[in-house]
Amino acid sequence: MTKKVIVNFTVNGDHETREAEVGQTLLRFIREELHLTGTKEGCEIGECGACTVLLEGKPVNSCLVLAVELEGKELVTIEGLSKNGELDKLQQAFIDKFAFQCGYCTPGMIMAAKALLDRNPNPTDQDINVALSGNLCRCGAYQEIREAIKASAIK
Amino acid sequence: MLSYDYVKCSDLKQVFDVLQIHDHAYLLAGGTDLLVGMRGGKFAPRLLVDIKGLEELKVLKENAAGITIGAAVTLNQVAAFEPIVKSAAPLAAGAHSVGSYPIRNRATLAGNLCNASPAADTAAPLYSLAAVINLLGPDKQRSMPIGEFFLGPGKTALQNGELVHSILIPKPYPAGKGVYLKASRTGSVDLATVGVAVQSWGGKVRIAVGAVAPTPVRALAVEKAVNEGGEKDWTKVAKLVHDDISPITDLRGSREYRYHIAEVLVRRGLELTMGV
Numbered sequence: 019m020t021k022k023v024i025v026n027f028t029v030n031g032d033h034e035t036r037e038a039e040v041g042q043t044l045l046r047f048i049r050e051e052l053h054l055t056g057t058k059e060g061c062e063i064g065e066c067g068a069c070t071v072l073l074e075g076k077p078v079n080s081c082l083v084l085a086v087e088l089e090g091k092e093l094v095t096i097e098g099l100s101k102n103g104e105l106d107k108l109q110q111a112f113i114d115k116f117a118f119q120c121g122y123c124t125p126g127m128i129m130a131a132k133a134l135l136d137r138n139p140n141p142t143d144q145d146i147n148v149a150l151s152g153n154l155c156r157c158g159a160y161q162e163i164r165e166a167i168k169a170s171a172i173k
Numbered sequence: 174m175l176s177y178d179y180v181k182c183s184d185l186k187q188v189f190d191v192l193q194i195h196d197h198a199y200l201l202a203g204g205t206d207l208l209v210g211m212r213g214g215k216f217a218p219r220l221l222v223d224i225k226g227l228e229e230l231k232v233l234k235e236n237a238a239g240i241t242i243g244a245a246v247t248l249n250q251v252a253a254f255e256p257i258v259k260s261a262a263p264l265a266a267g268a269h270s271v272g273s274y275p276i277r278n279r280a281t282l283a284g285n286l287c288n289a290s291p292a293a294d295t296a297a298p299l300y301s302l303a304a305v306i307n308l309l310g311p312d313k314q315r316s317m318p319i320g321e322f323f324l325g326p327g328k329t330a331l332q333n334g335e336l337v338h339s340i341l342i343p344k345p346y347p348a349g350k351g352v353y354l355k356a357s358r359t360g361s362v363d364l365a366t367v368g369v370a371v372q373s374w375g376g377k378v379r380i381a382v383g384a385v386a387p388t389p390v391r392a393l394a395v396e397k398a399v400n401e402g403g404e405k406d407w408t409k410v411a412k413l414v415h416d417d418i419s420p421i422t423d424l425r426g427s428r429e430y431r432y433h434i435a436e437v438l439v440r441r442g443l444e445l446t447m448g449v
Contacts, residue, residue, distance in 0.1 A: 021178060040179045043208070063209045064276055065362050077275040082208050084201075086179050087223065130275065151361035152273020 027088040029054075030098030038085035045069045047085035048095060056096035056125045060154070067153030070126035071095050077133040079152070096125035099132065108132055108170045117166040119157035127153050131167045139172040181223040188224055189311035192334045195220045200336055202230075202245055203279040205272065206288045224336070225281075232339065240342040244283035248295070249274070251282050260346040263298035263370040266353035270294045273362050283337040286322065289329045292364040292384035292425075296323065298353050300381030300389055301370035302342050309338040316341075323388035347374030350446040354438045358425060366426040367434045371442030378446065384425070385418035385435050392417050395439060399447075407447070411440035 022037045029052060038047055048057045048071065060068035062081045069080040072094040099106035108128055111117070118124045127150065134141055134149035141149070146164050155163065179201075182188045192198050199218035201207060202225050210216040224230055225245045232243035235256040242251060251257060252269040271277055271285060271294045285295045286306070299319045306322045308315050311334055322330050331337065351372040357363040368383035377400045380392040394413040398404040420431035 020176065023179070041176055062212065064205055064272065067273065067275065070275055076278045078278050079205075079275050082205050082276070082279060084179065084204070084208075084221075086181075087204075089181070147360075149274050152275050 023086050025086060025089045027090065028092045030094055038088065040084075040086055042085040043081050044071070044073075044083040044085050044088060044093075045080040047088070048080060048093075051085075052095075054095045054097050058122055058125055060122070060126075064152075065154070066123070066126075067130060067150075068123055068126040070129040070153065072129055072133055075133070075136065077130045094129075096129060099128070106132070108135065108167070111166040111170040112163070115162050115166040115169060116159075117162040118155070118159050123153060123155045123157075127155065127163055131163075135167070135171060141167065141171060177218050178220045179223065180220065181226055183226060185227065185229060185309070188222060188227075188336065189334065191220070191222050192336075193311065198222050200224055200287075202281045202284045203247060205276050205280040206284060230338070237344070238341060239344040239346070242282050242340045242342075244281060244337050244339060246282060248272075248277040248280050248282060248285070251295075252277070257342070261298070261302050261342045262351040263301050263353040263372055264295060264304075264342065267294040267296075267298035267355075267368070267370065270353065270355050270361075270365075270368075276362075282340060286319075286340070287329060287331065287337055289323060289325070289327050289388075290364065291323075291326055291386060291388055292366075292368065293389070294353070294355065294365055294368055294383070296389040297368050297370040297381040297383040298351075299340065299342075300391060301351065301372040301379045302347070303379065305341040305343055307338045307341060308335050310335040314338065320391070325387045347372050347379070349373035349375065352442050352445045354442055354445075356426075356434045356438060364425065367420075367431050367438060369435065369438035369442050371439070371446045373446035376447075378443065380414075380439060380442065382414065382418055382435055382439070385420040385431055387419075390417050392439060395443075399443070407440045407443040407449075411436045411443065414439045 021040045025038045026035050058068035060066035064079040064082045071080045197219040201221045201223045230243040230245035233246045248268040258265045285293050304319045353370045355368045356366045365384045370381045372379050383389045392414045394416040398410045404410045414435050420428050422428045
C-alpha cells in the first residue's frame with residue numbers, strides 16, 4: 019500500500035492540509051489532488067518547463083519536486099495570478115500580444131515570467147532569455163512571449 | 174507511481190542513523206538528477222533522506238579559509254554569491270550554465286558533483302580553482318582535492334554512509350582571470366559537449382576540461398608548457414590538450430569533434446585569461 023503523509027501548505031493564498039502520497043510528484047499532486055489543471059505535464063524530466071510553478075516565490079519544475087516536500091511551503095500556480103476575476107497584467111499581455119498558439123506551454127511561460135518580473139521589474143531581452151531558458155514553446159511564439167513580458171514590465 | 178519511503182531530517186545525527194540502518198537509502202537535496210534517474214530506472218531507492226532542511230548544510234560564507242559552500246546550497250545561490258562572482262569566476266559561470274533557471278533554484282552544487290557526470294558543468298571550474306571537498310561520515314570527517322573525489326562516470330570517493338558536507342574554494346584565490354567555456358547543442362538545458370575552465374594567476378594557468386574523459390581532467394601538458402616552458406603561442410599550446418583527454422562519441426558529439434572543440438576552447442580560454 020502506498021504510504022501517505024499529511025502536508026500543510028498554502029496554495030494561491032489559501033491554507034490547506036491534505037494527504038500526499040510518498041512518491042507523488044508535486045505536479046501530479048497539483049493536478050490530481052488539488053484539481054488545478056492549469057499546470058501542465060510535458061516531459062516530466064525538467065526539460066520543457068510546462069509544469070513551472072512558484073514555490074516560496076521561486077520558479078521550479080513541479081515534476082522534479084515531491085508533493086511531500088510541500089510541507090510548510092507557499093505554492094502559487096497559474097490559477098493564483100488572477101484576482102477577483104481579473105486577469106493579471108502579464109496574462110492580459112500574453113493575450114494582447116498573441117504570445118501563444120496551442121497554449122500548452124503558456125502557464126509555465128507565465129509563471130517563469132512572473133517570477134522574473136517579481137525580481138527584476140524591467141528586464142532586458144537577455145534577462146528574459148535566461149529566465150525562460152527552461153521553457154520550451156513548440157509553436158515557436160518566443161518573439162511574442164518576449165514582447166508580452168516587456169509590455170507588462172514597469173518602464 | 175514510484176514506491177519508496179521519505180524522511181525529512183533535522184540534524185546530521187539523524188541522517189547518519191537513518192543511513193546506517195537502511196539499505197538503498199538515497200540522499201535528497203535538490204532532487205533534479207535523482208528524480209529523473211528514478212523515473213528512468215537508474216536509481217531505485219527504498220528511502221529518500223531529505224537533507225535540504227539542515228541549517229548546517231545551507232552555509233554559504235567567505236572567511237579566512239576561503240569560500241565554503243554547503244551541500245544544500247543551490248546553483249542559483251552559487252552563481253549569485255558575490256565572493257564567488259568576484260574571486261571564483263569559472264564556478265559562477267559553470268553554475269549558471271547548468272540546466273535552466275528553475276532547475277538551478279533546486280539543484281545543488283554538491284548534487285552536481287555527487288552525480289559525477291564527466292560533463293558536470295561545475296566540476297571543471299572547481300578543478301581550475303583547486304577546490305577541496307569536505308566529506309562527513311558518522312565517525313569522521315575527511316577532505317580531499319576535487320581531483321580525488323571523481324573516480325569515473327557516476328563514481329565518487331564517497332563511502333557508504335558518508336555525505337558531501339561542503340565544498341571549499343581555498344584562499345589565496347588565484348589573483349587573475351577565470352573563465353568557463355561550454356560547447357553544447359543548445360544554449361541551455363543541455364550538458365556540455367565539452368566544457369573548459371581556465372584560471373590564471375601571475376602569468377600561470379590551471380586548466381580543466383569536462384566531457385572528454387571518464388572524469389573531468391586537468392590539461393596538464395598545456396599547463397606545463399605555459400607555466401614552466403613559458404610558451405605564449407596559444408594556438409600551438411592548445412593542441413597539447415589532446416595529450417590529456419580521451420573523448421568518446423555519443424549523442425552530443427563525436428570523438429573527433431570533441432578533440433577539436435577542446436583545443437578551440439582551451440585556446441580561447443588562454444586568450445581570455447592571459448591576453449592575446
